Amino acid sequence: MGVTIVGLGPGSFKHITLETWDILTGAGTLLLRTEKHPCVEVLKARGLGFTAFDHLYEQAEDFASLYRQIADKVIAEARRGEKIVYAVPGSPLVAEKTVELISSQAKAAGISLTIIPAMSFLEVLYTRLGVDPITGVTIVDAADLAALPPDLATGLIITQVYSRQVASEAKLTLMDYFGDEYQVTVVRNLGLPDEEIVKVMLFELDRLPVIDHLTSVYVPPRQARSKVFSLDPVVDVMARLRSPGGCVWDIEQTHLSLRRYIVEEVYEVLEAIELADGVKLCEELGDLLLQIVFHARVAEESGGFTMQDVVDTVTEKMVRRHPHVFGEITVRDAAEVVVNWDKIKKREKAGERTNVLDGIPIGLPSLMAAFKLQAKAAKVGFDWADIGPVWDKVAEELSELREAVALPEPRRSQRAEDELGDVLFAVVNLARFMGIEPETALNAANNKFRRRFSHIEAALAAQNRRWEDMDLAGLDVLWEEAKEKEAKE
Template structure:
C-alpha cells in the first residue's frame, strides 16, 4: 500500500529520468493528472498502460475543487490497498497543487508515499532565457496571482496559462503591478521541436497565437526603486565619534555649543534650494541630518531621548495631524487641511501655551518672527480684513521714517531705528497678505544681488580694471548687463 509520485518532465520524452522510465514500465496502476503532455504518445507506443483524470477537468467548476477531487481519489485508492504511481507534468514539486494535497491527505491517513525527483520546465526556461534562479524567482500558478505580495522584487514565472481567458486574467492582474507596456516573455512547448518564445508587452499577452497547457509567462524583475532606507550608518558614525577614543572636538560638544552649526546648515539648505542645485541640496540635507543625529546622541548619553524617539514622535504627530489621510475625516481642499492642523495643534498645546503669541522660538530671524507674530494675532481677529489698509500703513510708516531722518543725528538715532523697524514690520504684513514668506523673498534677493555683483566683479577682472576706475554709471551699465543675461537664462 503506497503512492509513488513521479514527474514526466517538461515535455520531450528525452527529458524523462531513467528512474522514472523504469517506474513507468514496472506498474499497471499508473495515474496521470492529465494525458495532455507531449511524451504521453510515446508512452502509448511503448505499451505503457495508464488512466488519466482528464474527465474531471471537464466536470470541475474550479481548479481548487478539481485538484481536491484528484487528490481524494488517489489517496482513496491507496487506502484500499493499491500501490499507485501518480504522474504529473514537469516535476512533482514545482507548481503542483495536487501533489501538495495528496501528501497532506496521505500523512493524515497514515499512507506511505514517495516523491521521485524529476526535471521541470524551469531548467529549460533558465537555459533558454539565460535566467539564473539564484538571483531570485517567484513561481506562481496563474490561478493564484491575487496572492502576490505588493512589493515583489524578484523575477516572476506564471505557470498554467493554459487558455486565452487565463492569459487575459493574467494580463489584467500583472498590469496592476507592472503597467501596460512592461515587457514579458511568453514560453510555449519548451524543449519540444515546435518550441516558441515570444517577447511582448503585457497588454498584448492574450493576443498571441499559441496559448495552451504548455504556456508559461516570465516577468523580469522590476528595477530596484531604492535601497532600503536606514539611519543606522550615520547614527553609528556619530556614536563612534562621541565614544572614548573618538574625536576630541565631537566629544566636547553640547546642545548649546551646536546651536550655531544647526542654524548654518539650515541656511545652506535654503541656499541650495534657491540655486535649484540638486547635488548641493542632497549634500546640505545630509549635513543638516548630521546635526539632528548629533543632538539626539548628546541627549541619549544623558538619558534624555534617542534618535528612535525623535523618529517615533514626529511619525505619531504626522499621523495624528492628518486624520483625513490616516483616519475617517474628509476635507475639501488644502485650506481645510490647514484649519484641521491648527485645531489639532491647539488641542495638543493647550496646557503649554496660555498667551496668543506663545510658541514662537526666541532665536528665529527677525523677518520670520515678525511674520509669525502677525499670523498669530490675525487668528484672533487682530488684523485688517483686506490688503488696502496695509499699503496705506506702509506709506504712513515711510512718512514717519522720513520725518525722523530730518532730526539731528544724536537726537534722532533711536527714533530712526524705531521708525525703520516699523517700516520693515509693515512690509512683512504686506508679504503675509500677498502669501509671500518675507524671509524667503529676502534670501532670493540676497542671492540675486550676489550673482549680479559677482558678474560686475568678474567683468572688472576680465578688463583688468579696479573699482576706482569705474564711476557709478559704468557700474550700473554692467549691472544691467547682468540682469539681461539672467533674464535670457
C-alpha cells in the same frame, strides 16, 4: 491503502530521480495526470503500464473541476485498498493543484500519503536564465494572474501557458502591470534537445510560432522605487559614520558644533525654493534631513532619544493639534485652524511657559526673532489695530536715525546703532502687518542681489574690462540689464 506521489521531472527522462524510477517500476497501479510529457514515451518503451487522465481534459468545463475529478479518482482507487502511485509532470509540489486536493482528501479519509521529492522545470529555468531564487521569485499559474498584487516587486514565473489563447489573456493582464513593451523571456521544452528560450516584448507574447503545454514565461522584476517610505538608509549611514572606525570628523561632532550647519542647510533650502529648482530642492531637503538624523544619532548615543522618538513625537503632535482632521471638531476656515492650534499649543506648554514672550529660541536670526516677539505680544493685545500707524512708526524711526547720524562723536555711533535697530524692528512690524515673513523676504533679496551682481561680473569679463575701468553709471547700466533679463525669464 495509500498514495505515493512522484514527479516525472521537467522533461527529459534523465531528470527522473533514481528513487522515483524505483517507485515507478514497482508500482501496482500507476496513474498519470497526463501522457503529454516527454519522458512518457520512455516509460512505454520500458514496459511500464499506466492509466492517464487526459480524456478528462476534454470533458471538464474548467481546470478547477478537472483537478477535482482527477483527485477524486485517485482517492477512489486508493479506497479499494490499492497502493497507488500518482505521477505528475515536474515536481509534485510546484504548481500542482491536484496534489493539493489529493493531500486534503487523503487526510480526511485516513489514507496514507507519501510525496517524493522531484526536480521541477524551475531548477532548469533558474540555471538557463541565471536567476537566483533567493532574491525573490513569484510563481503563478497563468489562470491566476488576475490575483497578482499591484505592488509586485519580485521576478515572476508564469506556468501553464499552454495555448495561444492563454498567452493572449496573460499578455493583456501583464501589460496593465508592466506596459506593452516590457521585455519577458518565453521558455519552452526546458531540458529537452529542442529547448527554446526567446526574449519578446509583452505585446508579442501570443504571436510566437509555437505555444504548448511545455511553455512558461519569466517576467523580470521592475526597476522601480519602493513605495514603502523608510528613513533606515540614512539612519544606518549615520550610525556607520559615528561608529568606531567611521569618520573621525563625524565622530567628533556635538549638538553645539552642528548648530551652524543646520542653519546653513535651512538657507540653502530657501534658496532652492526661491529659484523654483525642484532638483536642487530635493537635494537640499536631503541635506537638511541629514542634519536632523545627525542630531538624533548624537542624542541616541548619550541615551537621550532616537530618530524614531523624533518621528513619533512630531506625529503625535500633528494629530493632537489637528482635532478637526483626526477628531470630531469642525472649523469654518484656515483662520480658525490657527486659533485652535494656538489654544492647543498653549495648553501643552502651560507648565513650561509662564511669560508671554517665553518659547522664542535665543539663537534665532534677528529678523525672525523680531517677527516672533511682535507676534507674541500681539496675541495679548499689545499691537496696533491696523497698518496705518505702522507706516508712521517706520517714518518716525527713520527720522530719528537721521538725527542720530547728525550728532557729533562719540555719541553718534551708539545712537545711530540704536536707532538703526529701531528702524529694522519697525520694518519687521510692517512686514508682519503685510503678511510677509521678513527673514524670507530678506533672503530672497540677498539671492536677487547675488544673481544681478554675478551678471555684472560676467558682463565685465565678456568685455574684457576691469572693475576699476567702470564708474557707477556704467555699472548701473549693467545692473538694469540684469533686471530686464530676470523679468523675461
